[in-house]
Structures are given as C-alpha cells and as structure tokens.
Amino acid sequence: MHDLVLRRARITDGPSGPGQDGGLVDIAVSGGLIAAIEPTGDPGTAAAAREEIDCAGLVVIPGLIESHLHLDKALLDRERPNLAGTLAGAIAVTGELKRGFTHDSVRRRSVRVLEQAVANGTTLIRAHPDVDPIAGLTGLEVMLELREQYAELVELQVVAFPQEGIERAPGTLDLLREALRRGADVIGGCTYNEADPDACRRHIDTVFALATEFGVPVDLHADFADDADDPRFALAEYIADATEQHGLQGRVAIGHATSLSGRHRADRARVLARLAETGVAVVPLPATDLHLGGRNDDTAVRRGIAPVRELWEAGVTTAYSSNNVRNAFTPFGNADLLDIGLLLAQTCHLGSPADQQRILAMATTEAARVVGIADRYGLRPGAQADLVVLGTERLADVLLDRPDRRWVLKRGRVVARTTRSTELLVPQPA
Structure with a gap:
C-alpha cells in the first residue's frame, strides 16, 4: 500500500484518448518518492493508498x-x-x-x-x-x-x-x-x-x-x-x-x-x-x-x-x-x-x-x-516526491493563470495548502 496517491492529476496537455480519463494520471508516493504514475482508471500500482488527494484534473508540476x-x-x-x-x-x-x-x-x-x-x-x-x-x-x-x-x-x-x-x-x-x-x-x-x-x-x-x-x-x-x-x-x-x-x-x-x-x-x-x-x-x-x-x-x-x-x-x-x-x-x-x-x-x-x-x-x-x-528530481518513478498541485487545468496556462498552489508536497508530505474562493455578485435575471 502506498503512502499517498494524487488522483486525476494532469501532467501534460496531450490529447485525451479512450480509457484515459482525459489524459489524467494517478501519482503514487511511497517513502517520500514517486512510486508510480499510471493512467487514471488503470488497475495499476497506484490503486491503494493510506491517503488520497483528488486533483480533479488540475495540473501537477515538480516543486x-x-x-x-x-x-x-x-x-x-x-x-x-x-x-x-x-x-x-x-x-x-x-x-x-x-x-x-x-x-x-x-x-x-x-x-x-x-x-x-x-x-x-x-x-x-x-x-x-x-x-x-x-x-x-x-x-x-x-x-x-x-x-x-x-x-x-x-x-x-x-x-x-x-x-x-x-x-x-x-x-x-x-x-x-x-x-x-x-x-x-x-x-x-x-x-x-x-x-x-x-x-x-x-x-x-x-x-x-x-x-x-x-x-x-x-x-x-x-x-x-x-x-x-x-x-x-x-x-x-x-x-x-x-x-x-x-x-x-x-x-x-x-x-x-x-x-x-x-x-x-x-x-x-x-x-x-x-x-x-x-x-x-x-x-x-x-x-x-x-x-x-x-x-x-x-x-x-x-x-x-x-x-x-x-x-x-x-x-x-x-x-x-x-x-x-x-x-x-x-x-x-x-x-x-x-x-x-x-x-x-x-x-x-x-x-x-x-x-x-x-x-x-x-x-x-x-x-x-x-x-x-x-x-532525484522530476515527474517520474524514483524521483523525490516534491510536487505542486496548481489551480489550473492546462499546463500551457500555468504562467498566465497565476494559479493557486492548492497543495505543495515535500518528499510526499503536504507542507502547504492554498484555497481561495471567488463569488461574483451579479443581479439575478427576473
């Protein structure tokens, strides 16, 4: 069993394909290292973990x-x-x-x-x-x-x-x-x-x-x-x-x-x-x-x-x-x-x-x-699990969107979280 799995993470903007859940992946972490990166939905090594974070399609980058x-x-x-x-x-x-x-x-x-x-x-x-x-x-x-x-x-x-x-x-x-x-x-x-x-x-x-x-x-x-x-x-x-x-x-x-x-x-x-x-x-x-x-x-x-x-x-x-x-x-x-x-x-x-x-x-x-x-760095099995989950759904938009750093991980452990909410107050149509 892994220590942590980041579910439905986006690490590329490549085209989605059948059975790949829009190109998303699960990133498994054990002992502070990335243990596996598997397409979301595949019955692979990322299946079971003590803790999970649902990235819900958000971009994940190395620290x-x-x-x-x-x-x-x-x-x-x-x-x-x-x-x-x-x-x-x-x-x-x-x-x-x-x-x-x-x-x-x-x-x-x-x-x-x-x-x-x-x-x-x-x-x-x-x-x-x-x-x-x-x-x-x-x-x-x-x-x-x-x-x-x-x-x-x-x-x-x-x-x-x-x-x-x-x-x-x-x-x-x-x-x-x-x-x-x-x-x-x-x-x-x-x-x-x-x-x-x-x-x-x-x-x-x-x-x-x-x-x-x-x-x-x-x-x-x-x-x-x-x-x-x-x-x-x-x-x-x-x-x-x-x-x-x-x-x-x-x-x-x-x-x-x-x-x-x-x-x-x-x-x-x-x-x-x-x-x-x-x-x-x-x-x-x-x-x-x-x-x-x-x-x-x-x-x-x-x-x-x-x-x-x-x-x-x-x-x-x-x-x-x-x-x-x-x-x-x-x-x-x-x-x-x-x-x-x-x-x-x-x-x-x-x-x-x-x-x-x-x-x-x-x-x-x-x-x-x-x-x-x-x-010992990067998004690959064996690398240290220094990762950032960003509040954007496209890798190409990371600089432009100035996204929240939703979760920051050091050696597989969450060390910072940022969550913000914006509410647009507009008149409701009659």
Missing part, C-alpha cells in the same frame, strides 16, 4: 526551485530604500544596513520570505548569505540553522557569498574558508566587485581554488552591467576556462550575466557556445536586472536581461530566480517563481505556448540541473 535567492537581505527596503536605483547604490545601502544585522533580525526576515516561498510552491532554495567583514558569518549561521529546522518543508542549499569582493574586503578569504568548514554547500563569488579586471580574475581564481579544495560547486554573480565595455563585466569566457581547468563542468552557475545582451551578436554567439561547451549554467534574475539596468541611459533606456532565447539555442543550461525580495536591489516581489517567470516571458519576447512551457522548465527541471539534483 519549484529558487536557484538564486538572498534571504538574509530580504525585506530591507522598509529600513532604507535605494533611491539612486543603481547597482552601486544597492551595494552601498545594503553595506550600511548590514552593520546592524543581528542573528534575530536576519532570521526574522529570512523566515518570512522562506515560508512565503514554500507557500508559493518552492521546494528547494539556493540561498546566498553575505560573508564579509561587515556581516561576518551572521547570515551564513542563520541559513545553516534554517537548513536544519526547515528541512521537512524545503531543501536549503547555502552559498558562501563575498558580496563586498575578496581583495577589496581584507579578511573575506578567511571567512569564506570558515564558512565552508562549517558546512556551506556552495562557494559564491561577486566577480565585478574588485578594483580592476586583474583583481576580478584573481577573485575568480580564488573561488575556483576554494571549490576544488572543499569539493563544492561554484555560483557566481558575474557580468552584471548594461554592456561589456568595462572588462570587469566581460568575464564569462574566463569563468568557462576556469570551469574546464578545474574539471567542474556542470557544477558552475553565473547569475545575472546581463552584459551578454550588450555584446555584438557574433561575439555573444562565441561566448554562449563556450558556456555550453563547459557546462556553465546561466541564471537570469529579471526582477533585479530590469530594475537596476539602464540607469545611466537618457534615451533608448536599456532594460537588459541575459539573452534567454539565444542561451536556449546555444544549449546553455538556463534557469531563473527571484534573487532579492523588497530590498535595495529589488524593491518588489513575493518569492513567487511563477510571477517571475511571467515577467521573464513578457520582457524577453517569449510569448508562444512553447516558450512559456520552456520558462516553466527553467524553474523546475532546468533549475534542478543548476543546483545539482536532476538525478
């Missing part, structure tokens, strides 16, 4: 993955907004606010957004707490604590992230080492936040050396500018070379990468091919990238996002994420990946049904590759 989220800096906009609206302004404002961080204040803000993300269908978060002489290890310590305390609701990967640079902030390297010794899952980097291009390359070299020493993946903030005129924001190829040299293919991600869109087409194609060849993933962060971009333009103001369609065509693993929620970098957001996906579709000329389904994959199966869990 959403926030592959790049700064929980420690969330909700700071109430304390001090970034009036300049620039990346430099965001770093400066946040640097000042970090001086007042305490364990309790970071935890309180982080928990609020983490729980919001879970309610919105997120089952894994890769969190990037700042590790530097200003914040010390406060954010990292909170994330490690939450990783244990919230393990039954959401998987938390913790990135040791040197927001202030490494050479620019003496003492950061020692803090990064300590963060990795304490159990950080990933080594981060902020490649552009050094004094000159040579220092930026040394920053990358240091990050990759730490990744090799501690056996962890790499997740870099890189090439976050409107164009690549400043060589500090044209380091994607250098990152690809470092990935190959250190044998980390498939274990490196670049967040932002907006300056790729500002390169000439032939140059861009060459760089994208190199990223694909070395297995370096790119994670656009549209809410932040749109907000901070083009601040020095007086006409034809740019709103750069990494060239998503070209990344797809080049074969680069591509996800997207919320990045920040209501702070100096992004004064918007609810930790809702479907909202971010719709924003990406609207701003990157990705309007076809096929495009929108690919965007959904960027927050699910593609993101799983970015964070290294593809071998």
